[in-house]
Amino acid sequence: MEEKWLVGVDLGGTTIKMAFISKDGDILHSWEIATDKREKGRHIPASIARSIEQQLLECKQTKNRLLGIGIGAPGPVNGEDGSLEVAVNLGWENFPLQEILKRETSLPVVVENDANVAALGEMWKGAGAGAKNLLCVTLGTGVGGGIIVNGEIVHGTNGAGGEIGHITSVPVGGAPCNCGKKGCLETIASATGIVRLALEELSNSINNSRLRDNKEITAKLVFDAAKEGDELAKRVIEQVVFHLGLALANLANGLNPEKIVIGGGVSKAGDTLLEPLKAAFTPFAFPRVAQGVEIVPATLGNQAGVIGAAWLVKQKLSKSMGV
Known part of the structure; x- marks a missing residue:
């Protein structure tokens, strides 16, 4: 058969x-x-x-x-x-x-x-394989996410569970988000948020930065510059990982996941993102939560x-x- x-x-x-x-x-x-x-x-x-x-x-x-x-x-x-x-x-x-x-x-x-479907894919065959409690965060043009508890997606009352990108990261004076709120994590940790932060730094700083040599700034350019020691780019990435680490730690404190899977285009920065993210996450995480969780890059990509x-x-x- x-x-x-x-x-x-x-x-x-x-x-x-x-x-x-x-x-x-x-x-x-x-x-x-x-x-x-x-x-x-x-x-x-x-x-x-x-x-x-x-x-x-x-x-x-x-x-x-x-x-x-x-x-x-x-x-x-x-x-x-x-x-x-x-x-x-x-x-x-x-x-x-x-x-x-x-x-x-x-x-x-x-x-x-x-976003929930991508999280299920990573749980089944990707970076989350073997874990039944995980957070999956997609850092792309926006910030998406899926929360899986005991192998099941968390939907919430009316299907809006797992909106990780709309956790408020800047409670006062934050940038407007497409959702209608201000100061969402998406306005900072997405590709568009990273570019916005870089442009703000460039307009507020007189310091030299290799980013000034580019007509169009992208998130990849900012990560590449930070990797090469550019101080302005490093300040931008510090802001990004601080807010992302804080948001993920607060979620983890409530959920106690086994894995936090980071995917999306921004995650292609690899250790330039993941290593400082782990360092930013730990101080905000309840010690027992921090001991039980692993922050890993997504492995399935577009699949x-x-x-x-x-x-x-x-x-x-x-x-x-x-x-």
Whole structure:
């Protein structure tokens, strides 16, 4: 009897990553398509369904080979019906994604927030493997996150659990955040936040810095300059790791996780970020919490989403059907 496959889908504002994945979490076949945002994104579910059928043909398989579809979507997801109240990048409002995709594919569909899905991927096959209590933080254009307790994602009352990027880091006089608040961690520890801090330092300082030689400043440039001893860049990174370390320590004090997984584009700075982050984290962490936790870089990269989405549907089916 042929082993059944899971379908993992990572829905982004520019591309949709997809994969056929074994029940053990191995990627068997992966591909991506452009996100069709015409007419407020109403064509997205049909384009996903069509693409899955095309790839089945290429793999010389039928839909009978598939167990179900897990999908990570950008925005708060209603756990009851898999709908999204809003997904700004896609043009969605009160969009019944699970219902439509189920109708388009005739397969079981499970929908979850994309940051949560990435966290599940890292727990299953990545840096968090073996841990059932972990924090996953994604440092990219914004700051995303997922909190996993006893192997389950924390959703909270209305699906907004795990909004690590919107922990208030600067309670008075903080920079405005896209969420409508001010002083969020996202305004400091994201790539855009790092650039903002660097530009502030440059305008307030007369000191020489190699950053002044660049027309456009990026987070990578700031990390590279800090690594080479640039004092202004080092001050920026000190601010970033101070606020990130404080936020993660406060979360850890409440959750006592086994691992804190750091992913996203900013995490590519490696030890230039992780070593000072560990040093900033420890003074704010309850000693027993600090002893029990390991801060590690994410390992799955762009595959975290599709793997986590596949885990999601596997778990759902195992609970309902004993798969």
